[in-house]
Amino acid sequence: MKAHESHGAASVTANDREPLAPDLARSRPRLAIVVPCFNEELVISETVGRLLEVLRDLREQGQIASESFLFFIDDGSIDQTWNLLRDLNKSNPEVKGLKLARNFGHQNAVLAGLLTVRHRADCVISMDADLQHDPQAIYSFLDKYRQGADIVYGVRRDAGNVPLSKKIGSSMFYWLMTSMGAKVVKDHPDYRLISAKVLDTLADYKEVNVFLRGIFANMGFRSEVVYFDVHDRAAGTTHYSWRKMIGLALDGVTSFSVxxxxxxxxxxxxxxxxxxxxxxxxxxxxxxxxxxxxxxxxxxxxxxxxxxxxxxxxxxxxxxxxxxxxxxxxxxxxxxxxxx
Missing domain, CATH: 1.10.287 (Helix Hairpins)
Known part of the structure; x- marks a missing residue:
């Protein structure tokens, strides 16, 4: 485990390794799974265990390169999340992570992870830490990627046991976005695969008010959809309050629509x-x-x-x-x- 201090912002250092040949980058890519975390001490060990199972199975099947890894972003947690990640890093070399200086919000945490692993992977999957995003969908993501897709959206088949108020709020969110002219994929949370080409393009977006669902939907790269079932949260409670949902909607509308x-x-x-x-x-x-x-x-x-x-x-x-x-x-x- 190596830990180093950084007082800069979004800049990253390119990896010295030569990129894989295009055909190998598609058939057996270096995969990074980016997972933002905020006060997830109750679930983080289970999340790491489940994702390691998927990662190692994919490696054994020859579907991903041996350099593939998990990358966790601690978004200013005040519990034991980062300490648990450090312990897991010592025993599992595939587990890597980044600790932010404070809480910057979910969208910026995802962005931090994507830009940090930009030169270390051929494709990246972002997902939440609570295991509501079904890890088994990763297999389908990679199938779509091998078929030529640069963006693969994970779309909820159903909302699971989410409270009715949250379901109504989610429906209102997507209705508001589409009615205001903002291009988004309905029922798509921040569970997606993007290729290295998309990552390079994302690095050109310098806006401070980040709304990733709108950014990717407006890029124009070849995209596909994978449907997945929403699982119950493995442990703990959601940190996504109504205030954050409303803030996300306002960011989406004001960033992509006049x-x-x-x-x-x-x-x-x-x-x-x-x-x-x-x-x-x-x-x-x-x-x-x-x-x-x-x-x-x-x-x-x-x-x-x-x-x-x-x-x-x-x-x-x-x-x-x-x-x-x-x-x-x-x-x-x-x-x-x-x-x-």
Whole structure:
């Protein structure tokens, strides 16, 4: 086990090994399985054991190269996750990892893993640490990759025993994304295979507000779909709260769609036309003496236009906040220690 300190950000060092021949990279690739973790001490040993079984079976079958490995990203855990990974690294050379300096969020943790292993693998699979993503789907991912796919999306066949509120929230999320014009694959979590070519392209994306599902869906590389069953969480509880789900949806919409801004513009036109119609109605009502003097001129602008202005200013502020983050160009993640 080797641990080293790093105070930089997203830059990585290229591996000195020569890349495999194209045909060998497809038929027997170096595979890296990237797994972000946040406070997963209750499940991490089981996850490592299950993934090692799959990795070693694939190696014995000659489907992947002997250099293939697991790569865990500790996203600022405050429990024993990193200590357990260090112990597992000592007894299992295939288990490697990266500890981030603090919690940067799920999307940035996945990105950190992908960019760190970029020059060490011919293809990479990212998945969650709770084993809800069926590890057996990895075999199908590799089949699609060998057939020429550069991106293979894992798509949920069903939501398993997820609470009804989360199922409704997930459906609303994908409905919102598609209705706002953001291209995503329905029922696709961050369980996917990507090729080295896609990894090189991903390194060119410098945005701070990362939404990987939208980035990969908009690349245009040849893609395939693998359906998998969602399993119950092996241990512990989910760390993906409603607040994080809403934040992910906002990042997706504001990063890949200007439809909300266009809705504001169209709404402004409709409100103007409506205000003109109401103004005509008020004039005729005033001429007939049907209104209290001063009522219409006070209530109409305060209760209608005031509420709409606050709503639209809030939406525009969301976009301005994203611009603010992008302009500062702060690192998307900061590495602290690495297990190799």
């Amino acid at each position: 439809v909300p801004l266009r809705i504001i513009a169209i709404g402004g036109v409709l409100i103007t036309l409506g205000a003109l119609a109401v103004a005509v109605f008020i004039v005729f009502s005033a001429l007939r003496g049907d209104v209290v003097p001063g009522w219409a001129s006070t209530v109409l602008p305060i209760y209608v236009l005031g509420g709409i202005q606050i709503m639209t200013i809030g939406l525009v502020a969301e976009y301005i906040g994203k611009i603010y983050s992008e302009v500062k160009q702060r690192p998307r993640f900061i590495s602290d220690q690495e297990l190799s």
